[in-house]
Amino acid sequence: MHDHAHAPTGASHLNRAFLAGIGLNLAFVAVEAVAGFTTGSLALLSDAGHNLSDVASLALSMLAFRLARIPPSSRYTYGYRKSTILISLLNAIILLIAVGAIGYEAIMRFSHPVALAGGPVAIVAGIGIVINSVSALLFFRDKEKDLNVKGAYLHLVADALVSLGTVAAGLLMIYTRQYWIDTAVSLLVMAVIVYGTWGLLRDSLRLSLDGVPVGITVQEVEAAAKTVPGVADLHHVHIWAVSTTENALTAHVTVQPGLTAAQVATLKTKLKHVLHHMNITHCTLETEFSHTDEDIGF
Numbered sequence: 001m002h003d004h005a006h007a008p009t010g011a012s013h014l015n016r017a018f019l020a021g022i023g024l025n026l027a028f029v030a031v032e033a034v035a036g037f038t039t040g041s042l043a044l045l046s047d048a049g050h051n052l053s054d055v056a057s058l059a060l061s062m063l064a065f066r067l068a069r070i071p072p073s074s075r076y077t078y079g080y081r082k083s084t085i086l087i088s089l090l091n092a093i094i095l096l097i098a099v100g101a102i103g104y105e106a107i108m109r110f111s112h113p114v115a116l117a118g119g120p121v122a123i124v125a126g127i128g129i130v131i132n133s134v135s136a137l138l139f140f141r142d143k144e145k146d147l148n149v150k151g152a153y154l155h156l157v158a159d160a161l162v163s164l165g166t167v168a169a170g171l172l173m174i175y176t177r178q179y180w181i182d183t184a185v186s187l188l189v190m191a192v193i194v195y196g197t198w199g200l201l202r203d204s205l206r207l208s209l210d211g212v213p214v215g216i217t218v219q220e221v222e223a224a225a226k227t228v229p230g231v232a233d234l235h236h237v238h239i240w241a242v243s244t245t246e247n248a249l250t251a252h253v254t255v256q257p258g259l260t261a262a263q264v265a266t267l268k269t270k271l272k273h274v275l276h277h278m279n280i281t282h283c284t285l286e287t288e289f290s291h292t293d294e295d296i297g298f
Contacts, residue, residue: 014149017138018062021152025055028131035124042109044124046102046186047162051128053098054155057091061148064088068243081243085207088147088244092201095155099193106186121182122170128163132156147207147244151200158196162189210240213247216278221249224274230256230267232290239280248282249275254290 029051036044064087067080136156143153162185169185172178203214212218218237225234233254242248253271255264264287272283 014065014139014142015062017142018058018065018152021135021138021156022055022058022062024131024135025051025058028128029055032124032128035120039120041121042105042182042186044121044166046105046189047125047128047159047166049098049101051159053094054152054159056094057155058152060087060091061152064148064244078242081246084146084148084244085204085241088151088200089204089208091148091151092197092204095193095197096201099190099197102186102190102193106183106190109183109186110180119170119174121173122167125163125166125170129160129167132160132163136160145245147200147203154196154200158192162192165189207241207244212239213241213279216247216280221251221275221278221280224278225251225253225271228267228271228274230259230263231271232256242282246282247280248284249280250284251286253285253287255287257289259289 029048032044032048032051035041036048061084064084067083070080072079133156136153139149139153139156142149144150165185165188169181172181207213216239218239221237221239222234225231231253234251235254236250236252238250240248253268255267259267268285268287271285275283
């Protein structure tokens, strides 16, 4: 028996949030890049590059949500829901490539610090705090419901913190004339990106390999199943992600002997209800009586 829920997370308010986030960050990237080239600030240029990768990530995430809403077909029986996982993995890779570019330039710059205007650096970074904070708030409501949304939220929060650090660097350069601080902040950008991206990379890679999604364990599922009256055991359990918001399970359910077909059907309904509360919405259950090889055909 199958239990399928076909309404992916991604309501119209999320589409609006992605569009607004893309627009705000694209405008800020242009301002930051011009300011970075004008002042020669590596911190601003590296943050502009990172923010541009965030714009690409937001655009890809929005594309994933729209693909996930395409109905299933005879060739793609789950539709394009898996694209949300593949895109979250691609976003993580894009961010790590950005880290490599920033790191290379920072190492080259450390030995030859460049005199910079701290004031413009601090002002532009201050604008970044506002832009990234507002953008992050757009995704706060849904950040725990979807890996792509969580990734967007974490990146934007990290960007706000990095901008805060850049403000501090600009002010310090004004008063100390120590221009290596700009390069140090660019390395801080790297550290923040790696820290924020590692979890996204790990989780999206796990889901891409059909690993058990974060927040679910086979042991917890088996234990929960045995709380349903009539269930003797749950084995041959396979759990994987259909998308970043939907999980699936196949399993053999061993039921107590003596149950009628109607009682087994009721048992399975209760079991699916328990699994649904564990965020498993697609279930395929094969039932069998304990101490016998007889399959009762559900």
